[in-house]
Amino acid sequence: MAEIVLMRNFSNPDSHTLAAYRAGGGYAAWDKARQMEPAAITEEVKKANLRGLGGAGFPTGTKWSFIPKNHTGPVYLVVNADEGEPGTFKDRYLLERDPHALIEGMLIAARAVRCTKSFVYIRGEYIQPWRRFSAAVKEAYDAGLLGQGLDIVIHRGAGAYICGEETGLLSSLEGKKGWPKIKPPFPAIKGAFGQPTIVNNVETLCCVPPIVARGAEWFAGLGTKTQGGTRMYSVSGRVKKPAVYEASVSITLRQLIEMAGGVSGTGRLKAVVPGGGSAAILTADEIDVTMDVDGLKNAGTMIGSAGVMVMDESVSIPEALMVLARFYAHESCGQCTPCRESTGWIYKMVHRIVDGHGHKDDLDTILDVAKRGAGTTICAFYDGAVGPYISYIEKFRAEFEALIPHA
Amino acid sequence: MPKLTINGKEVEVPAGTNLIEAARAVGVEVPHYCYHPGLSIAGQCRLCMVDIEKTPRPTIGCNTVATEGMVVNTETDRVRETRKSIMEFHLINHPLDCPVCDQAGECWLQIYYMKHGLYDPRMKDEKVHKPKAVPLGPHVMLDAERCILCSRCVRYCDEITHTGELGIFQRGDHSEIGLFPGHELDNKYSANVVDICPVGALTDRDFRFQVRVWYLDTAKSVCPGCARGCNIDVHVNRRRPHHAEGRRVARLKPRFNAEVNKWWLCDAGRYGFGFVDAPDRLVVPSQREGGTSTDATWEQGIAAVAGALRRLPPAQIGVIASPKMANEDLFALRRLLELRGVTQVASQVPPRTQGDEDDFLIRADKNPNSLGAELLGFGAGARTVIEAAGQRRLKFLWVFGHDLLAGALPERDVLEALRVVDTVVFTGSNANWTSAHSHWVLPAAAWTEREGTYTNFEGRVQRFRSAIEPLGQALPEWDIIGRVMTLLGESLQATRAEHLFRQLVEAVPAFAGLSYQLLGDTGRTLATAGASGHRGAGPSGAAS
Numbered sequence: 006m007a008e009i010v011l012m013r014n015f016s017n018p019d020s021h022t023l024a025a026y027r028a029g030g031g032y033a034a035w036d037k038a039r040q041m042e043p044a045a046i047t048e049e050v051k052k053a054n055l056r057g058l059g060g061a062g063f064p065t066g067t068k069w070s071f072i073p074k075n076h077t078g079p080v081y082l083v084v085n086a087d088e089g090e091p092g093t094f095k096d097r098y099l100l101e102r103d104p105h106a107l108i109e110g111m112l113i114a115a116r117a118v119r120c121t122k123s124f125v126y127i128r129g130e131y132i133q134p135w136r137r138f139s140a141a142v143k144e145a146y147d148a149g150l151l152g153q154g155l156d157i158v159i160h161r162g163a164g165a166y167i168c169g170e171e172t173g174l175l176s177s178l179e180g181k182k183g184w185p186k187i188k189p190p191f192p193a194i195k196g197a198f199g200q201p202t203i204v205n206n207v208e209t210l211c212c213v214p215p216i217v218a219r220g221a222e223w224f225a226g227l228g229t230k231t232q233g234g235t236r237m238y239s240v241s242g243r244v245k246k247p248a249v250y251e252a253s254v255s256i257t258l259r260q261l262i263e264m265a266g267g268v269s270g271t272g273r274l275k276a277v278v279p280g281g282g283s284a285a286i287l288t289a290d291e292i293d294v295t296m297d298v299d300g301l302k303n304a305g306t307m308i309g310s311a312g313v314m315v316m317d318e319s320v321s322i323p324e325a326l327m328v329l330a331r332f333y334a335h336e337s338c339g340q341c342t343p344c345r346e347s348t349g350w351i352y353k354m355v356h357r358i359v360d361g362h363g364h365k366d367d368l369d370t371i372l373d374v375a376k377r378g379a380g381t382t383i384c385a386f387y388d389g390a391v392g393p394y395i396s397y398i399e400k401f402r403a404e405f406e407a408l409i410p411h412a
Numbered sequence: 413m414p415k416l417t418i419n420g421k422e423v424e425v426p427a428g429t430n431l432i433e434a435a436r437a438v439g440v441e442v443p444h445y446c447y448h449p450g451l452s453i454a455g456q457c458r459l460c461m462v463d464i465e466k467t468p469r470p471t472i473g474c475n476t477v478a479t480e481g482m483v484v485n486t487e488t489d490r491v492r493e494t495r496k497s498i499m500e501f502h503l504i505n506h507p508l509d510c511p512v513c514d515q516a517g518e519c520w521l522q523i524y525y526m527k528h529g530l531y532d533p534r535m536k537d538e539k540v541h542k543p544k545a546v547p548l549g550p551h552v553m554l555d556a557e558r559c560i561l562c563s564r565c566v567r568y569c570d571e572i573t574h575t576g577e578l579g580i581f582q583r584g585d586h587s588e589i590g591l592f593p594g595h596e597l598d599n600k601y602s603a604n605v606v607d608i609c610p611v612g613a614l615t616d617r618d619f620r621f622q623v624r625v626w627y628l629d630t631a632k633s634v635c636p637g638c639a640r641g642c643n644i645d646v647h648v649n650r651r652r653p654h655h656a657e658g659r660r661v662a663r664l665k666p667r668f669n670a671e672v673n674k675w676w677l678c679d680a681g682r683y684g685f686g687f688v689d690a691p692d693r694l695v696v697p698s699q700r701e702g703g704t705s706t707d708a709t710w711e712q713g714i715a716a717v718a719g720a721l722r723r724l725p726p727a728q729i730g731v732i733a734s735p736k737m738a739n740e741d742l743f744a745l746r747r748l749l750e751l752r753g754v755t756q757v758a759s760q761v762p763p764r765t766q767g768d769e770d771d772f773l774i775r776a777d778k779n780p781n782s783l784g785a786e787l788l789g790f791g792a793g794a795r796t797v798i799e800a801a802g803q804r805r806l807k808f809l810w811v812f813g814h815d816l817l818a819g820a821l822p823e824r825d826v827l828e829a830l831r832v833v834d835t836v837v838f839t840g841s842n843a844n845w846t847s848a849h850s851h852w853v854l855p856a857a858a859w860t861e862r863e864g865t866y867t868n869f870e871g872r873v874q875r876f877r878s879a880i881e882p883l884g885q886a887l888p889e890w891d892i893i894g895r896v897m898t899l900l901g902e903s904l905q906a907t908r909a910e911h912l913f914r915q916l917v918e919a920v921p922a923f924a925g926l927s928y929q930l931l932g933d934t935g936r937t938l939a940t941a942g943a944s945g946h947r948g949a950g951p952s953g954a955a956s
Contacts, residue, residue, distance in 0.1 A: 165583070167583075182579070182580065187453065187454070187455035187475050189475070334584055334585070335583070335584060336583070336584070337583060337584035337585070338583055338584070339561065339580070339582070339583050339584045339585065339586070339587030340456050340561075341455075341456055341457075341458050342456065342457055342458050342459075342498060342501045342502055342560070342561070343458055343497070343498065343501045345501075345561065345584055345585050345587060346501040346502070346504050346505060346585055347501055347504075348584060348585070349505075349540065349584055349585035350504055350535065350537065350585075353537040353538075354537065357537065364536065366534075370534050374534075377493075377494075377497035377500075378497065378501065380469050381458050381461070381470075381494060381497070381498065382458065383455055383456070
């Protein structure tokens with residue numbers, strides 16, 4: 006069993022208070038970091054092999070180093086707490102049970118990128134996380150941790166999935182419609198309000214204090230060669246103990262399912278989505294993969310936000326795809342043509358198939374439309390939808406064909 | 413100045429040029445919807461994909477800046493396939509109602525489908541339904557089902573007019589263009605959104621259902637609505653006279669001129685052409701005697717004018733020309749007046765209220781040729797001429813176009829002048845109070861019915877061309893003046909406006925060196941215009 010890093014304070018009922026956080030050694034990392042050169046902090050995070058835990062898995066220290074060195078205006082640190090990936094519910098626990106860990110991570114990250122104003126964009130539906138985090142921010146201000154070089158602005162989202170996309174979030178934060186921004190320029194060059202901006206996920210930043218406190222080598226050693234640390238897996242669906250589990254990034258999917266008590270329902274595994282709704286599905290035969298960024302990439306899917314959704318033999322894959330396709334059609338922001346038009350179209354086709362009115366060429370049309378649209382849009386939303394469209398149909402084609410008359 | 417290769421052709425472009433414009437520079441068209449050179453880059457339509465060497469997949473050209481040594485190919489197989497896919501996405505929810513759509517014939521969905529689409533339709537499901545025939549304002553109608561959500565209209569209202577009436581509401585394939593609550597698309601430049609809409613989503617309420625666009629003919633012209641002289645195309649319907657209740661001019665469209673109006677035109681100018689086909693057009697010469705007006709021949713009208721000019725001493729002759737007349741008309745008139753030694757001349761009738769003006773295109777001076785009139789010696793105000801008439805010093809008064817009562821001239825003076833002068837001649841295109849109180853009416857062709865040039869407030873001389881024949885027996889002013897001169901024994905030596913422009917160039921130093929050829933489609937600025945104090949600010953609002 007791997008070391009517990011991120012959830013270390015969760016068992017304490019007062020873990021969300023400054024007193025409890027301090028009692029557990031909290032803010033010692035910040036005391037250490039404030040004596041360090043900003044570049045040294047970034048270097049430490051790079052050496053720790055910390056990779057973004059929001060979905061894309063981008064090396065965090067490298068991202069920080071993209072801030073232009075000669076920039077004289079403000080630099081913003083924006084925390085993505087708009088957790089909305091289907092099957093993902095880890096950041097809410099961090100916000101509710103260890104909000105000071107995030108604040109401490111923000112303080113350190115802000116020092117590394119020379120930021121004095123930071124924004125935390127919290128998913129609108131996250132009422133309790135927002136309350137807990139707001140209270141923690143107030144405590145930190147009262148204790149002089151904030152307001153002495155870093156200010157935090159809390160912004161609540163209004164319920165759009167796309168506002169969890171890095172630049173969609175920035176547009177929304179700026180008071181605009183939550184449309185992802187066209188790149189280049191990238192946020193590190195021109196982000197929130199036109200200034201260099203780093204957008205990091207909640208869990209990613211919560212990894213930073215332990216890295217500073219205990220050293221990059223220790224953190225790197227918890228994971229694989231290309232990714233350090235542990236992470237929080239949201240395990241749901243047909244498992245006996247659905248919950249958030251912390252484990253090394255090198256754990257296998259099979260081990261993780263066992264950690265969650267094994268498959269429930271029929272007890273026979275049919276498929277697993279390893280990294281949130283946008284990850285390609287894995288069959289029961291494909292679960293001996295490690296859960297690090299590269300391990301799942303090599304398996305043709307992705308770790309994404311580590312939302313693990315387990316399906317037993319009784320689950321209908323076409324119905325699962327229909328639910329997911331409806332989600333993408335509903336949440337497509339509508340900015341780029343391929344995504345706007347084909348998410349709705351594909352949902353109609355999948356829905357029609359499940360409804361018993363499929364045409365024999367529907368499946369090929371869906372696959373072709375998905376492949377043609379992939380890689381043609383401003384943001385990764387559509388590519389995230391394409392993963393399931395293609396993998397569900399290609400891996401479970403017979404199940405779809407069984408629903409289509411004259412297939 | 414980066415040098416790059418596009419489809420095998422090397423080209424050097426200014427730094428910052430995107431790949432759509434760089435391709436244009438070598439004559440290669442990259443299809444696109446959301447990109448517009450006057451607006452910010454949106455990158456939404458995804459149609460302008462090009463292949464860049466060493467790039468894993470096609471990239472949008474609009475948001476890619478040309479760099480040194482870049483090798484671009486706009487016609488690889490995968491670019492063609494991507495375009496085809498994007499066209500299919502654009503069209504799956506489009507109603508395909510071309511037969512009843514006003515945009516048909518000038519629709520970029522039709523054009524690009526034929527050029528880059530040509531796929532077999534696969535959409536079997538019901539399309540998304542959205543609001544249709546929604547009036548957005550006095551001039552613009554929205555059909556949200558036809559909209560491809562390129563956001564040009566939204567960006568236009570944000571970035572050019574800074575009025576922000578429009579937004580995109582809802583999400584995904586339910587997204588639609590709409591007005592923010594409490595707003596109406598009624599800014600002074602609202603109809604430009606119709607021009608930049610690449611499809612039939614935004615149509616012109618004035619033009620829609622009047623005539624199919626393939627029946628239209630086009631002439632390059634200049635808007636006569638104010639001293640800016642925005643470049644326009646005049647679209648006329650000669651082929652279907654039974655359409656649109658016989659109106660020949662169907663619509664005006666802005667024509668790009670980087671120095672004057674960029675891509676834009678104000679609504680007042682755009683819809684200011686109604687007089688051309690209005691019922692009050694003057695179509696035959698007429699004579700009024702004892703309160704009754706009777707049609708006359710041109711010979712009679714010209715003889716009456718020439719007779720008076722020959723008979724009367726110059727001091728008893730007054731002329732109120734117009735800054736709405738072309739340079740060529742004014743030059744012909746100047747020659748006639750010089751021939752007879754007439755000095756009581758003017759062109760300006762001050763307006764009753766100050767004209768609307770802004771810092772974009774609209775000028776307070778609602779005349780297209782005030783500077784030209786001034787440079788040709790007609791700059792004076794009409795008040796002194798009217799006063800001379802009222803004091804019975806004039807026996808003959810020739811008024812061009814003005815309704816003397818409509819301006820700020822004292823009503824009593826005007827009434828008195830027209831009461832006491834023996835012969836009042838009116839030359840203009842439309843009837844008004846002055847024409848009704850003149851002894852002779854000699855009908856003039858409207859600006860769309862003839863050639864000529866105007867000099868805008870910045871000293872830019874610009875050509876306008878004939879789009880249709882003069883209505884009835886109307887003639888260009890210069891032609892009327894020439895006929896008078898012929899009776900006076902002097903030839904104008906001009907059978908078309910250009911001949912007069914050549915004479916003008918020789919005679920008036922400010923115009924030295926110009927010719928119709930040099931003016932071309934977008935005009936030239938007078939060398940002395942800057943020094944004369946008439947140069948004003950450029951169309952700053954169009955800067956992007």
